[in-house]
Amino acid sequence: MKQFIIISVLSSFLFLIPDANAQIGKRFPSERKVVKDPVTGTMLTFLTSKPMGDSKIYQTHNQWTSDGEWLIFRSDRVKGEAMxxxxxxxxxxxxxxGGYVGMLNVARNSMKLFFMRKPLDSIAKQNNNNLKTQSTPMQVVEVDLAKLFADSKIGKLKKADYYQRVCGSTKPEMGAGGDLALDGDENWAYFRVGKEEAARHLASGTKLEENYGPRKMGAGPSGIAAMNVHTGEIKYVISVPFQIGHIQTNPWVAGEIIFCWETGGKSPQRTWTVLGDGTGLRPLYPESEYEWVTHEAVISKDEVAMAIMGHRKIQGLDTTGTAVSGANPGQEAAWGVSGTREKPTGLAIVNLRTREMKIAGQTDSGSGLWHVSGSSDGRWAVGDDFSRGIYLIDRHTSEMILLSTGHKQTASDHPHPTMSPDGTKIEIQSAMLSEDNRSMNICIIPVPEEWLKRKY
Structure with missing residues (x-):
């Protein structure tokens, strides 16, 4: 389905070519604006407001620096560099x-930023020989944000390598990608490897999965490896017989990894978990053929939020309940019977320890909640829907309200809400201010004051 083209996921793995004139620490003037939501009345703080190709980090990862003062995001203000x-x-x-590839990792316990990039000498070689698809080594890089912000503020910047440290490099044959996830102890960074490397570590006789669904994605094998960010040591974690998508970690429990089987839509078994030593591989939430599970995100020490989609028409009925012929009228039947509201759907929360699942909430109609997040204290859950509405759920009372809307379905991407570490606000990306109805900006939505004051 068109709605499931996750532009941010695809674009995040494209190689971003650095600007030769870009200097780390360069400052840009404020664009901050406070705007009243035209429907809900919520006061929205736009931290950026110009059409400069802004996009937030994916909701599986942290957005705020450990001091709570800065948000890291992607932007074209300096082509190929993070802001x-x-x-x-x-x-x-x-x-x-010097550019970056894929996911930006903002440490929660230190003023550090981690990412992957191609070594500058390999970039030049590939560009000169037009071999952009050739496997190359990948560097894991650490940025000391505390030093950088301090020097940038006083206007006395040093060379990039004073702030940026190469933790280590992968071997070209690993086919390492940019789907990086920093462990909860901030000692290891996990990343995806290519099919050839994964096959070398796959148990003999393992049956490989084939592509699934109309997007022709999901075939294996795939794998996860890790680098020690202090020593550069590399260890292999796990190979699986299907295509791995998002890799994320539990920020509160070292060595706990969550990842998905990526098909571009419904998966036979979307969510998985494994430990950093390669043991404990299992489905996070065992799903059935009628459940369309997607967009899982670790929200607390013991919990993962995910969406069980209820966006498709019930088979054999039109919107009035009248019987019609064919499966899922007007939609892609190739995805099977999943995604209707014949069974429970909504924003689901799975407990990693007890394996119990609860539905926190669901919209009355429409697509249902799609990209999800929540507060680590267990108070709130948040999600968006196909219309770009942002919904907040009180997990204690099950009350749900529409916080914000008007973020434009024509936007180049979806809002991807992420709850702040202190549980008082939500970051999204929005096209509300966009004149072309597509370009997005970084926006903060507060949890209503009267909700924050609630006692249970």
Missing amino acids: AVNEKNGEMVQVTE
């Missing part, structure tokens, strides 16, 4: 130099 914006004053700082 930080100060939530209070809106000032922006370039936080990488």
